[in-house]
Amino acid sequence: MTRIKSMIGTAAGLTVLLAGTLAQPVAAADGVSAVTEGKVLSEDRKKGNCLACHMMGDGAYPGNIAPPLVAMQSRYPNKEKLRAQIWDATANNPDSPMPPFGKHRIVSDEELDKIVEYVWTL
């Protein structure tokens, strides 16, 4: 599983995986597939690994360091605000242990957008 996960690092690999095993629509522009890809990225230990700290969706074995990611749309006025939190949590809270995913290039811009798409649905 870990091997598979590290193989799906690239968007292309991911698309192949999704097409091959989940038979999901593959066009990146497709909203549904961006959400699905965002979910995979957020759970991938080498990418978002958000589950290390947050309970989110049906993700298995979440940590409890951070608030559960629920009802996002009622707490964030828009996706830009949400994106800013994930881009660099220390801008809002200098003591935050949350890694600055965008600022430190832990994920690419494109990947970050997909994660935002997914988190927005929670």
Place this chain on the structure above:
Amino acid sequence: MKKILLTCAALILTAGFGTATASTPEEDKAAWDRFYQQRFPNVPEEDYNNGVYTIDKVGRENWEAIEEFPPYEPFIDAGREMWETPFANGKGYRDCFPNGPAIAGNYPHWDKETGMVMTLPLAVNNCLEANGEKPLKYKKGPINNILSYIAFESRGQVVNVEIPGDDPRALEAYEEGKKFYFTRRGQLNFSCAHCHLQTVGMVLRTETLGPAKGHPTHFPVYRSKWGTVGTLHRRFTGCNKQVRAKPFKAQGKEYRNLEYFLTHKSNGLELNGPGARK
């Protein structure tokens, strides 16, 4: 949850062990003791030397089962043999450490002559080199045998790291270690304190984050993940790597000063090495 975290962070700062405030080693120690006591009011002081198992009940049960047949035992035996086998020149460890083998309680300490923090692994290698023997590697391999033996023989000694007032360089080394502990590192941007103070006791995916107080009392440690015994500096390396930071050299100045600072926070606890961890 957010509130708890912020209170935690505020406590770290007001308690005086943030990097922002100047505080003496004694004040730092008192602040850590107070912090962990408030965080884990039911943990008896003397139990901290059990590391993460002080606070992780399920982990503790597994660990106690493992301790029935300690995986580090063969390493102690191999270490005893090293201790008793003479070097090529006929001398042995005993000649370097006349009070040995129960000497772990004397380390780390400030060495005024060399102006540096002296750790046990470094002293072991100094002994080997002084006798024309090849020094041992600092993270893996036979150094863990001799360290396991010494740790085992030193069980029950009490940690008592001193920062001598008559040499300002000792306090400097301590301060450097402290700064290291609170500095964010790596792509993931964590300091040691983020995991072992600020979010201590919480669960990172499936790992419970253990208190730093008591971390160094039981090294070297047999880790199931390693499948062998490893040194404290090997563990530092791992904790640096997991946040994608470049690790420092084992027994280099950075890690020795870090060990000096960290072990001081375990003053008063009994040594109980070697340990077993998952």
